[in-house]
Amino acid sequence: MLGAEPEIIDTYVNSGQVKIIFWHVLDHATASLNSHAAADCIGQQDVDAYWLIHDQFFADQNELWDADRDYFVNAAATVGVDQATFEQCYDSGVGQANVIRLDAIRRQQGILTRPTFDINGTLLFGAQRFAVFAEAIEAALNQ
Amino acid sequence: MRQHEQGMSEGMKINRRFRRLTPILISLSVFLPIRVSSIRGYVHRRNLLLLPLLFLMACGNNAAAPTLAPTAEIAPSAAAVQPTSTLPATNTPAAFIPTEPAATALADPTAAPAEIAPDATASLPTAEPPVAFNGKNEDGTFFRGRADAPVTLIDYSDFL
Numbered sequence: 001m002l003g004a005e006p007e008i009i010d011t012y013v014n015s016g017q018v019k020i021i022f023w024h025v026l027d028h029a030t031a032s033l034n035s036h037a038a039a040d041c042i043g044q045q046d047v048d049a050y051w052l053i054h055d056q057f058f059a060d061q062n063e064l065w066d067a068d069r070d071y072f073v074n075a076a077a078t079v080g081v082d083q084a085t086f087e088q089c090y091d092s093g094v095g096q097a098n099v100i101r102l103d104a105i106r107r108q109q110g111i112l113t114r115p116t117f118d119i120n121g122t123l124l125f126g127a128q129r130f131a132v133f134a135e136a137i138e139a140a141l142n143q
Numbered sequence: 144m145r146q147h148e149q150g151m152s153e154g155m156k157i158n159r160r161f162r163r164l165t166p167i168l169i170s171l172s173v174f175l176p177i178r179v180s181s182i183r184g185y186v187h188r189r190n191l192l193l194l195p196l197l198f199l200m201a202c203g204n205n206a207a208a209p210t211l212a213p214t215a216e217i218a219p220s221a222a223a224v225q226p227t228s229t230l231p232a233t234n235t236p237a238a239f240i241p242t243e244p245a246a247t248a249l250a251d252p253t254a255a256p257a258e259i260a261p262d263a264t265a266s267l268p269t270a271e272p273p274v275a276f277n278g279k280n281e282d283g284t285f286f287r288g289r290a291d292a293p294v295t296l297i298d299y300s301d302f303l
Contacts, residue, residue: 016274019289022300032302039302047277047279140294
């Protein structure tokens, strides 16, 4: 979710009405696994850095197809986490194991469409405009 | 020689007699000059040589009397000084005694912040505990926003 997310953050997240949970979906084999594993390893050091790299990966998603280890090490450095700690996490496979587990849970829940949004139990499938998100969020707030 | 010795002995007796009185007599001479002249006449009749001696003795007594009296007065003052001179050795604890009130005076300002601290801590319970903004859930996912937000938006997405 990149298109409507900044507007959702400005309108609902910063006001404390909504929190956004990012659930790793691995639909593109190694490219998806490595990028999500890198994000998880960064998040283990700094949750704020996790959301920085989340936004960066969505913005630069075309680069992720051919991204190698050095690319993710440099990406981790740009968000300010410790490089050695990141390399240890990334090389040990801890990050990969975490995102694989989450992706398996997602499949078990029947979330097979990408992307899928769950707003207090209301599901939205595919990319949506901000107005669609706002309607679902307002409905959830009024419940 | 005997007369001289006798005269001297008489002079000494008179001197001894008037030694204690001469300061008073001289001080009285300022206010009662007639009596002093009569005393001088009495002394002149006994021995003319005794007059200058008396004068010298009177001066000596006057000089000695004030000096002795001050020395007698200095002695206590010197005795008072001696303890002060011994104060650095014996009264080094006493030298700390004045500093102890100063230390207690210094302890008072430190006690003041200690009294302020409970006030600050007393205001803490009124403040709400901070809510996590951005964090990690127990299932390993990460959230953006307040942990206690009423609406949760789960984004199932791939970066690619």
